[in-house]
Amino acid sequence: MQATGRVRTETVFSERSVRKSLLLSAAAAGATASRSNGAGVPDIYRDMLVAADIAPSEPERPLKKRRPPGARRPELSGPGPASKAAAAATAASKGRREPQRIDDKTGAGVADNDSDESDSDEIEFEDVALPDPTIQTMERDSDEEEDDDEDEEPIQFEDVDLTLMNSFGLGDVQEEEKTPKVLELDLAAAQSKQRRQVAERRKPINREEKDRRIVVHKTHLLCLLAHVSQRNRWCNDPVTQRNLRPLLSSKTIDYLNPSTELTQFGRTNSLKRGLEDVMTKFKTRYKITERGMRRALWAEKEEHLKNYQLPDDIETPPEKSDFREMATTLEGSRDVGAQLFCALLRSAGVEARLVCSLQPLACTPGAPPMGKPPKSRGRLSLEEQYARIPKYDSSFESPVAAPSPLSARRRLGHPNAAAFNAPVMTGPVASSSSLAPQKIRESPFPIYWVEVLDEAHQKWQPVDPIVTESFWRPQKLEPPANDRENCMTYVVAFEADGTARDVTRRYAKAYNAKTRKMRVESVGDRGDRWWRKALRAYSRDYATDMDQIESNELNNLEAREPMPRNVADFKDHPVYALERHLRRNEVLVPGASAAGTVGAGSTGPLEKIYRRRDVRVARTREKWYRMGRTIRENEIPVKFVPKRVRKDNLFGGDDDDDDDDDDDESRMDDTGAAAGNPLYTIEQTELYKAPPVVDGRVPKNRFGNLDVYVPSMVPEGGAYVADEYGARAAFMLGIDYAPALTGFQFRGRQGTAVLHGVVVPAENEDAVRAVIEGLKDEEAEFARAMRSREVLRAWKRMLMNLRRIWAGVGSDDDEEEAQQASKSQHNDYGHDMAVDGHDVGDAEADEDDDTQGGFMREAPSSNGHGEGEQQDLEVDLAADSDEEEGGGFMIDDDYAGGFIVE
């Protein structure tokens, strides 16, 4: 409504959409506003800026209409609209993942959820209403290795904000018309917070912010994948391919499809020759008239967002029909150029992949900010930052030109040094534009290119017909690190069948040292799994030979990556490690040999480089004990870490709760060692063997408990019974037992012991379990009896009331009064039941909630079936108490019957 109250962030990525949205937003402000704020658009948008020009993926066929504004969002689990919508995505999880599916879902398939258990916690994006940051839960795979992802145990894992998805133009498709996606931010709500934050604007990014960025990053990746996937599909379009046909001569086609009679090299040469032909033809015919995709940058400040203007020559996001047309006119962005080239090659029978270097918003801090837009002077704003070139000036080296974003300083030894400052694309401006011709300055490295399968050598080779005009030169495609408009982090190649592969390693020269650190993998929260999961939506469910070969190739490339030459790159390097970067509790294996040396900077002493595999974690005796291991005899600590000083230790003896065991041990050690706590590696430990149970006596620690941090700590001759009633049962049986100390909970000042279950002599286990069973039955029986009594009483009351009603028929007042009474009784009844149901056997269950750590978590729930039933009833009864009189009567009848009859 009030324009002042909100900030409008364009999440559309094209001129056309922007203009349209401006028109629309004025007219439909009310409508959009009402639907967009709702529960409050997540803050995540506030300083998010999408500078990348992602055309919203337009669905091949209309998606479902989105929900009305107020609609609740679908349940994440349980039956409901979401479950049926999810069917398609779920197919993926069942292992029969057809590439076809991708076509069906316009990329929404990325959200697939490999749940083996239920089909219901799936969401299709269009099913999600905009308000309320919707969290989609995916499950993570249990694997540890690279490629064999088999989901054994579904674990809750990734959160992707689906509203973001909407804002990127997926799923937020309204009606038939391709309405631009306008995201309105309810600033009113955010403003106070905003103020506070402005004050401390200079504060570094906190965790919350970091998390938000990660979510945005992931979401952006999903959108980009979907986007490229769609373009890749377009490359298969027969009409497009037919339109491109004039660019192919039959001779060229012959070259491109070399006879198998040729030698290996002959075939490759023929292919290259053909490619050269096509490239030349394509290059000369294709005119770059629009700016293509570029790297998305974060805005530092709100105002930057407000004043943000898309460049005039930004790409018009084509629809399929446009794409077909562009195949004829051969005009457009260089991205579309690469796509058309891909289509062209496919039409010529070449196996071609569409490759895109995704340009998502960074997930790590340290990425360049978007920067402040200049004072609004027309629409030249962004241009000014990059190339302030007078319209009529054809010179690249205009003195007023702002320093090129790709400044002369480049990464040392970058192989593209020569090409680096080369003049960039030029292209006549679209005739329809009123602007005079103007250069389009873009990164001298491509975002889109093509990979061609060299069948003779079983190798995919890059072909970039437009930007670098190179082929068979994977090294030439990576932009330097300081290229603000092009950052190579994820390179994804889409094959004609719709499947995709991450081929970043083929192109990134310092994948381990640098590239990796910009990817989700390096960011916490199981980023690697997330990315695999995201790509799995586009993966084949079986690996072809070619897939294998390529995997090997990429692994080799990674393995051959040269050692970093600077100290920083060794940090968190998957292969190498420096001593200075070792964690406090990390240590080098004794015989570790240096793999090389680095000097810090130009001057400075040389440091030895070790291999990561020679690094071990070291732990204190107590830590190992908590993991069920003990230090072997006569082991010498591999490391000493400084002791924590306790300043309030003057009054000793106050803190002796449960930790005394440990404290004693460490005190023994620290007598002579001012150096600190001794640490040991796992090789110096062995499995802890608890003193055995002999003659039915269970050994106990001095608190009368038994440490059972892990299952292996159960003593020989003993059995662990993970049950609340264990102690009582054992006591009743009169056998010796020890409560199991399964962990500690650090709450308040000191840790408190967590006891769960008991250890009893093995020969008594069955007896104990039997007794427990009995106890539970008894408990349940008692509860049932109580309940029955309650029910009967309630019935009685109700019948009495009814009698009163009947007796009073004829008098309105009486009737009303009686109804009132009846109703209140009814409510009481429900209430009573609820309380009752809850109380039963819950006292001990509460204890259970507090426990933490230890393996007792995996033990079967101690809350028997009886209580489960009761809980259900509680819910039902509570709900029923709101019913109308008559209905309640009937329903109650059923329940009451159930109680009594049983």
Add this chain to the structure above:
DNA sequence: AAAGGATTTA
């Protein structure tokens, strides 16, 4: 929950 060291970030 709070302190203090470890680690990350600007």
Add this chain to the structure above:
DNA sequence: CGACTAAATCCTTT
């Protein structure tokens, strides 16, 4: 661009 440093944040411990 990388190393260094100070300051902020995270993590562990009690």
